[in-house]
Each structure stands twice: as C-alpha cells, then as structure tokens.
Amino acid sequence: EIVLTQSPGTLSLSPGERATLSCRASQSISRSNYLAWYQQKPGQAPRLLIYGASGRATGIPDRFSGSGSGTDFTLTISRLEPADSAVYYCQQYGISPYTFGQGTKLEI
C-alpha cells in the first residue's frame, strides 16, 4: 500500500500568516494525481478541501491551494484565520487500498 507521510506534525502560526503543509507518498501517485486534502475539526467529520492535488472542492475559499505531483504534495493556506485551526489530512485515492496521512495539526 502507499504510505503517506505528513509534515510537520504540528504547526503554530499567527492570523494573517501562511501555512505550508507537506505530504510525501512512498511511491508515485501517478493516476491523475489522485491526492486529496481534508480538514477535520474536533468532533466533526473530515471535510474535503482539495481533490486531484490542486482542485478546490465546492465552497472552499481560494485561500486554500494545493500543488505537487508524483510523490510530493503541498497544501498552502494563506491569510490564516483562527477558524483554520484543525487537523489536516492528505489521502491518496488512486491505488487501492486508499490511504491517509497521519495528519498535521494547525494551531492559529
């Protein structure tokens, strides 16, 4: 299976700053960059932010952007707001079994 490693484990930033979250895959996610990012707040289900490595899901503000290909992917959140505090997960859905990273906790 493809192992996804996220870094850093925790990121502490201030409002207005930019966050850069990394997700590295153990092998290439070559199938149309089937890499997604999710946001999860305490007591809630994950929410889809980014699909296909760089596409924004419906209703997601353009402060959230994704990039990358192959094995290295990045989620960038600009102009941080307190409401962005959450755990962020990457997921590959190109090769079964679909797998998730261990998450990055973002503290604002």
Place this chain on the structure above:
Amino acid sequence: QVQLQESGPGLVKPSGTLSLTCAVSGGSISSNNWWSWVRQSPGKGLEWIGEIYHSGTTNYNPPLKSRVTILVDKSKNQFSLTLSSVTAADTAVYYCARVCESYCRGAFDFWGQGTLVTVSS
C-alpha cells in the same frame, strides 16, 4: 445536498460482530457513486475499510478483508458494514462517506457525522 447518517450499537463485546448502517438522503444510492466506510482510532488515524457500488460490487482493504462485509440495500437507500471477530483494536469512530463521481472524481465529498463504536466486555 446529500446527507449520510450512521447508526448502530455503540458497544460491542470482544469476539462479537460490529454492525452499522449508513442511511443516504438527498440523493440516490443507485447514482453513479461508490460508497465507503472509513474509521478513525487514536492509534491508527484514518483507515479506509472498503467501498460498495449499487450493483453490489465491493472493494475491501486487505488487512480487514477476511472480517468485513459491506452490503447495499437499494430499497432503503442505505448501505451497511459488518465487521466480525472484533477486538479492542477495532474501537474507533466509524464514518460512512460518498465517493465523488463528478468534478472531484474519487475523493470523498460527503461524510456522515461518525459514530463511536467501543469494543469492550
């Protein structure tokens, strides 16, 4: 707007069988979507369990395959999860989710709120 709602016992005895149902509203389970189960435990994070298409075709995560059954009930617009021979390691929040088949093809675009299942005697 599609909504998913998990239901089932919150406590299961060791060696017993975990059974959950996911009711789909605001859309048809017979649409061109796959439907998945995902669980989340403190020790293993988010883990994909398996998925089903309305035809009944399934795809399971290999480590769980021998213990998992996912079924679809089109008459009730729902799908279910059965996990047998459970141990404490199966204690987790279980989510059902829809697999996107439109612009975000393959990603999980709608999720249930999750249900905690504890395995304990």
